[in-house]
Amino acid sequence: MDSYSFQPSFTERISISLFKFVNKYTPWHKLPPILGAFNLAILRVELQAKNLYDTYVTGAAYGDGSEEPLPEQRFQNARNSDGKFNSLELPRMGCAGMRFGRNFPRQHTQKPTDRELWTPNPRLVSERFMTRKPKGFIPATSLNLLAAAWIQFQIHDWVFHESVSCLSRSLLYALLAKKILDGSLYLGNLIIES
Protein backbone atom coordinates (compact mmCIF):
# COMPACT_ATOMS: atom_id res chain seq x y z
CA MET A 1 0.00 0.00 0.00
CA ASP A 2 1.32 3.44 -0.93
CA SER A 3 1.57 6.38 1.43
CA TYR A 4 -1.79 7.87 2.15
CA SER A 5 -2.24 11.00 0.06
CA PHE A 6 -5.35 12.99 -0.54
CA GLN A 7 -6.25 13.62 -4.18
CA PRO A 8 -8.81 16.34 -4.91
CA SER A 9 -11.48 15.43 -7.46
CA PHE A 10 -11.65 17.02 -10.91
CA THR A 11 -14.42 19.42 -9.81
CA GLU A 12 -12.43 20.37 -6.72
CA ARG A 13 -9.33 21.08 -8.81
CA ILE A 14 -11.36 23.33 -11.14
CA SER A 15 -12.85 25.13 -8.10
CA ILE A 16 -9.39 25.64 -6.60
CA SER A 17 -8.21 27.42 -9.78
CA LEU A 18 -11.44 29.40 -10.01
CA PHE A 19 -11.27 30.70 -6.44
CA LYS A 20 -7.53 31.39 -6.80
CA PHE A 21 -8.43 33.74 -9.63
CA VAL A 22 -11.32 35.33 -7.70
CA ASN A 23 -9.12 35.80 -4.61
CA LYS A 24 -6.65 37.87 -6.64
CA TYR A 25 -9.32 40.57 -6.61
CA THR A 26 -11.51 39.71 -3.61
CA PRO A 27 -10.56 37.76 -0.45
CA TRP A 28 -13.02 35.11 0.76
CA HIS A 29 -14.40 37.15 3.62
CA LYS A 30 -15.48 39.97 1.29
CA LEU A 31 -17.51 37.67 -0.97
CA PRO A 32 -21.26 37.19 -0.42
CA PRO A 33 -21.65 34.81 2.56
CA ILE A 34 -22.64 31.64 0.67
CA LEU A 35 -19.88 32.12 -1.90
CA GLY A 36 -17.42 32.94 0.89
CA ALA A 37 -18.32 29.67 2.61
CA PHE A 38 -17.66 27.74 -0.62
CA ASN A 39 -14.38 29.61 -0.94
CA LEU A 40 -13.36 28.49 2.56
CA ALA A 41 -14.34 24.89 1.83
CA ILE A 42 -12.19 24.90 -1.30
CA LEU A 43 -9.27 26.52 0.52
CA ARG A 44 -9.51 23.62 2.96
CA VAL A 45 -9.37 21.09 0.11
CA GLU A 46 -6.33 22.83 -1.34
CA LEU A 47 -4.55 22.90 2.02
CA GLN A 48 -5.32 19.23 2.58
CA ALA A 49 -3.89 18.36 -0.85
CA LYS A 50 -0.78 20.58 -0.76
CA ASN A 51 0.01 21.31 2.85
CA LEU A 52 -0.37 18.01 4.70
CA TYR A 53 2.29 15.33 4.53
CA ASP A 54 1.79 11.94 6.03
CA THR A 55 4.52 10.59 8.31
CA TYR A 56 3.76 6.94 7.59
CA VAL A 57 5.39 5.47 4.48
CA THR A 58 2.38 3.24 3.86
CA GLY A 59 -1.27 3.96 4.52
CA ALA A 60 -1.57 0.53 6.14
CA ALA A 61 -0.96 2.12 9.55
CA TYR A 62 -4.46 3.57 9.49
CA GLY A 63 -6.16 0.23 9.07
CA ASP A 64 -8.93 -0.61 6.66
CA GLY A 65 -12.51 0.14 7.64
CA SER A 66 -13.89 -2.61 5.41
CA GLU A 67 -11.93 -5.20 7.40
CA GLU A 68 -12.35 -3.77 10.88
CA PRO A 69 -15.85 -3.92 12.32
CA LEU A 70 -16.96 -1.26 14.76
CA PRO A 71 -16.47 -2.59 18.31
CA GLU A 72 -19.72 -0.90 19.36
CA GLN A 73 -22.48 0.42 17.15
CA ARG A 74 -22.55 3.75 19.00
CA PHE A 75 -19.20 4.71 17.41
CA GLN A 76 -21.07 5.00 14.11
CA ASN A 77 -22.51 8.30 15.34
CA ALA A 78 -20.77 9.13 18.61
CA ARG A 79 -17.24 10.12 19.47
CA ASN A 80 -14.76 7.46 20.48
CA SER A 81 -12.47 9.18 22.98
CA ASP A 82 -9.27 7.93 21.37
CA GLY A 83 -10.40 9.23 17.96
CA LYS A 84 -10.76 5.79 16.42
CA PHE A 85 -13.42 5.39 13.70
CA ASN A 86 -13.82 9.14 13.19
CA SER A 87 -12.94 8.11 9.66
CA LEU A 88 -14.82 4.89 8.92
CA GLU A 89 -12.58 4.19 5.90
CA LEU A 90 -9.27 4.74 7.78
CA PRO A 91 -10.21 3.88 11.38
CA ARG A 92 -6.94 4.81 13.09
CA MET A 93 -6.38 8.13 11.28
CA GLY A 94 -5.86 10.91 13.85
CA CYS A 95 -6.11 8.51 16.77
CA ALA A 96 -4.31 9.07 20.06
CA GLY A 97 -0.88 7.44 19.72
CA MET A 98 -0.63 7.82 15.94
CA ARG A 99 2.17 9.84 14.36
CA PHE A 100 1.55 13.54 13.90
CA GLY A 101 1.57 14.69 10.27
CA ARG A 102 3.66 17.50 8.88
CA ASN A 103 3.13 20.63 6.82
CA PHE A 104 6.36 20.12 4.87
CA PRO A 105 7.63 17.10 2.93
CA ARG A 106 9.65 14.99 5.30
CA GLN A 107 12.94 15.25 3.39
CA HIS A 108 12.95 18.95 4.38
CA THR A 109 12.37 18.25 8.06
CA GLN A 110 15.51 16.39 9.04
CA LYS A 111 16.26 15.99 12.70
CA PRO A 112 18.58 18.83 13.79
CA THR A 113 21.89 18.16 15.48
CA ASP A 114 22.17 19.34 19.08
CA ARG A 115 24.26 22.29 17.87
CA GLU A 116 21.59 23.27 15.36
CA LEU A 117 18.88 22.79 17.96
CA TRP A 118 20.50 25.33 20.27
CA THR A 119 21.28 27.92 17.56
CA PRO A 120 19.94 30.44 18.20
CA ASN A 121 19.69 29.64 21.84
CA PRO A 122 16.08 29.79 23.09
CA ARG A 123 17.25 31.86 26.04
CA LEU A 124 18.79 34.39 23.63
CA VAL A 125 15.62 34.58 21.56
CA SER A 126 13.56 35.03 24.68
CA GLU A 127 15.82 37.76 26.09
CA ARG A 128 15.85 39.64 22.78
CA PHE A 129 12.07 39.59 22.44
CA MET A 130 10.95 39.89 26.01
CA THR A 131 13.39 42.30 27.67
CA ARG A 132 11.70 45.61 28.44
CA LYS A 133 13.25 48.33 26.28
CA PRO A 134 14.08 51.81 27.69
CA LYS A 135 10.90 53.09 25.99
CA GLY A 136 8.97 50.97 28.46
CA PHE A 137 6.00 48.72 27.94
CA ILE A 138 4.77 48.38 24.34
CA PRO A 139 1.14 47.23 24.41
CA ALA A 140 -0.11 44.70 21.86
CA THR A 141 -3.10 46.51 20.45
CA SER A 142 -4.43 43.82 18.12
CA LEU A 143 -5.03 41.04 20.64
CA ASN A 144 -5.16 40.34 24.35
CA LEU A 145 -4.32 37.50 26.72
CA LEU A 146 -7.57 35.71 25.87
CA ALA A 147 -6.17 35.03 22.40
CA ALA A 148 -3.14 33.30 23.94
CA ALA A 149 -5.41 31.24 26.20
CA TRP A 150 -7.72 30.28 23.35
CA ILE A 151 -4.86 29.22 21.03
CA GLN A 152 -3.24 27.15 23.79
CA PHE A 153 -6.61 25.57 24.60
CA GLN A 154 -7.15 24.59 20.95
CA ILE A 155 -3.62 23.20 20.63
CA HIS A 156 -4.26 21.07 23.72
CA ASP A 157 -7.16 19.57 21.76
CA TRP A 158 -4.89 18.85 18.86
CA VAL A 159 -1.35 17.72 19.62
CA PHE A 160 1.05 16.73 22.33
CA HIS A 161 4.21 14.98 21.18
CA GLU A 162 5.14 11.92 23.12
CA SER A 163 8.07 12.91 25.36
CA VAL A 164 10.83 10.85 26.85
CA SER A 165 9.51 9.73 30.19
CA CYS A 166 12.82 9.57 31.99
CA LEU A 167 14.04 12.92 33.32
CA SER A 168 17.71 12.05 32.81
CA ARG A 169 17.16 11.79 29.08
CA SER A 170 15.62 15.25 28.88
CA LEU A 171 17.82 18.18 28.13
CA LEU A 172 19.33 19.68 31.23
CA TYR A 173 20.19 23.20 30.40
CA ALA A 174 22.16 25.54 32.58
CA LEU A 175 20.82 29.05 32.86
CA LEU A 176 23.63 31.16 31.55
CA ALA A 177 21.54 34.21 30.90
CA LYS A 178 24.22 36.73 31.65
CA LYS A 179 26.70 35.29 29.19
CA ILE A 180 24.04 34.91 26.54
CA LEU A 181 22.92 38.48 27.02
CA ASP A 182 26.34 39.93 26.34
CA GLY A 183 26.53 37.84 23.19
CA SER A 184 29.46 35.67 24.19
CA LEU A 185 27.47 32.48 24.16
CA TYR A 186 25.70 31.92 20.89
CA LEU A 187 26.96 28.44 20.20
CA GLY A 188 27.93 25.32 22.03
CA ASN A 189 25.88 25.89 25.15
CA LEU A 190 26.18 23.72 28.14
CA ILE A 191 24.04 20.70 27.38
CA ILE A 192 24.24 17.87 29.82
CA GLU A 193 22.72 14.71 28.54
CA SER A 194 23.08 11.57 30.52
Next chain:
Amino acid sequence: MTLPRSKPDEVLDSPDIKCPAYKNTNTSWWDGSQIYGSSEAATQILRTTQPDGKLLLTERGREAFIPRDSDGNPVTGFKDNWWIGMEMLHTMFALEHNAICDKLREKYPSWTG
Protein backbone atom coordinates in the same frame (compact mmCIF):
# COMPACT_ATOMS: atom_id res chain seq x y z
CA MET B 1 16.04 24.29 33.76
CA THR B 2 14.91 21.03 32.22
CA LEU B 3 13.35 20.84 28.80
CA PRO B 4 11.45 17.65 27.99
CA ARG B 5 12.57 16.07 24.74
CA SER B 6 10.14 14.71 22.17
CA LYS B 7 10.55 11.00 21.72
CA PRO B 8 11.08 9.91 18.10
CA ASP B 9 8.82 7.05 17.11
CA GLU B 10 10.47 3.71 16.37
CA VAL B 11 11.98 3.33 12.91
CA LEU B 12 9.44 1.66 10.64
CA ASP B 13 10.89 2.70 7.28
CA SER B 14 14.08 4.30 5.96
CA PRO B 15 12.83 7.96 6.06
CA ASP B 16 12.35 7.57 9.84
CA ILE B 17 16.13 7.46 10.37
CA LYS B 18 16.97 11.00 9.19
CA CYS B 19 13.52 12.54 9.57
CA PRO B 20 11.93 10.95 12.60
CA ALA B 21 8.18 11.07 13.16
CA TYR B 22 6.65 11.75 16.56
CA LYS B 23 3.60 10.19 18.08
CA ASN B 24 0.73 12.41 19.14
CA THR B 25 -0.60 11.40 22.54
CA ASN B 26 -3.76 13.47 21.93
CA THR B 27 -6.28 12.77 19.21
CA SER B 28 -5.34 14.93 16.23
CA TRP B 29 -9.05 15.60 15.65
CA TRP B 30 -10.47 18.81 17.03
CA ASP B 31 -12.90 16.77 19.08
CA GLY B 32 -12.71 18.38 22.50
CA SER B 33 -10.13 15.89 23.77
CA GLN B 34 -8.65 18.56 26.09
CA ILE B 35 -12.01 18.50 27.89
CA TYR B 36 -13.10 14.86 27.49
CA GLY B 37 -9.72 13.08 27.44
CA SER B 38 -8.02 11.04 24.71
CA SER B 39 -9.16 7.61 25.88
CA GLU B 40 -12.50 6.05 26.82
CA ALA B 41 -11.12 5.37 30.31
CA ALA B 42 -10.27 9.05 30.82
CA THR B 43 -13.72 10.11 29.61
CA GLN B 44 -15.36 7.69 32.04
CA ILE B 45 -13.46 9.23 34.95
CA LEU B 46 -14.39 12.77 33.92
CA ARG B 47 -18.07 12.19 33.42
CA THR B 48 -19.99 11.64 36.61
CA THR B 49 -21.52 8.27 37.29
CA GLN B 50 -24.95 9.92 37.22
CA PRO B 51 -27.03 8.92 34.20
CA ASP B 52 -27.15 12.52 32.95
CA GLY B 53 -23.67 12.36 31.34
CA LYS B 54 -22.46 15.57 32.96
CA LEU B 55 -18.82 16.49 33.45
CA LEU B 56 -17.50 16.36 36.97
CA LEU B 57 -17.37 19.77 38.64
CA THR B 58 -16.75 20.73 42.25
CA GLU B 59 -19.69 22.88 43.25
CA ARG B 60 -19.65 25.36 46.09
CA GLY B 61 -22.93 27.19 46.29
CA ARG B 62 -23.40 29.00 43.01
CA GLU B 63 -19.77 28.50 42.01
CA ALA B 64 -18.39 25.51 40.12
CA PHE B 65 -14.75 24.56 39.66
CA ILE B 66 -12.73 21.99 37.74
CA PRO B 67 -12.08 19.25 40.34
CA ARG B 68 -8.59 18.69 41.76
CA ASP B 69 -6.67 15.47 42.39
CA SER B 70 -4.82 14.77 45.66
CA ASP B 71 -1.83 16.83 44.43
CA GLY B 72 -4.04 19.81 43.63
CA ASN B 73 -3.78 19.34 39.86
CA PRO B 74 -6.89 19.86 37.74
CA VAL B 75 -8.83 16.75 36.69
CA THR B 76 -9.63 17.31 33.03
CA GLY B 77 -8.76 15.93 29.57
CA PHE B 78 -5.39 17.69 29.21
CA LYS B 79 -3.87 19.49 32.16
CA ASP B 80 -0.27 20.37 31.18
CA ASN B 81 0.97 23.98 31.16
CA TRP B 82 -1.92 25.08 33.35
CA TRP B 83 -2.56 28.71 34.16
CA ILE B 84 -5.55 30.95 34.88
CA GLY B 85 -6.40 31.18 31.16
CA MET B 86 -6.73 27.37 30.95
CA GLU B 87 -8.69 27.28 34.22
CA MET B 88 -11.15 29.78 32.75
CA LEU B 89 -11.69 28.04 29.40
CA HIS B 90 -11.89 24.50 30.83
CA THR B 91 -14.41 25.65 33.46
CA MET B 92 -16.47 27.51 30.88
CA PHE B 93 -16.63 24.54 28.51
CA ALA B 94 -17.48 22.11 31.31
CA LEU B 95 -20.30 24.40 32.47
CA GLU B 96 -21.54 24.69 28.88
CA HIS B 97 -21.47 20.89 28.51
CA ASN B 98 -23.52 20.52 31.69
CA ALA B 99 -25.97 23.24 30.65
CA ILE B 100 -26.57 21.42 27.34
CA CYS B 101 -27.07 18.17 29.30
CA ASP B 102 -29.80 19.91 31.35
CA LYS B 103 -31.56 21.18 28.21
CA LEU B 104 -31.44 17.75 26.57
CA ARG B 105 -32.65 16.07 29.75
CA GLU B 106 -35.58 18.47 29.88
CA LYS B 107 -36.59 17.83 26.28
CA TYR B 108 -35.73 14.12 26.00
CA PRO B 109 -36.14 12.62 29.48
CA SER B 110 -35.76 9.06 28.16
CA TRP B 111 -32.26 9.60 26.78
CA THR B 112 -29.34 7.95 28.57
CA GLY B 113 -26.22 9.91 29.52
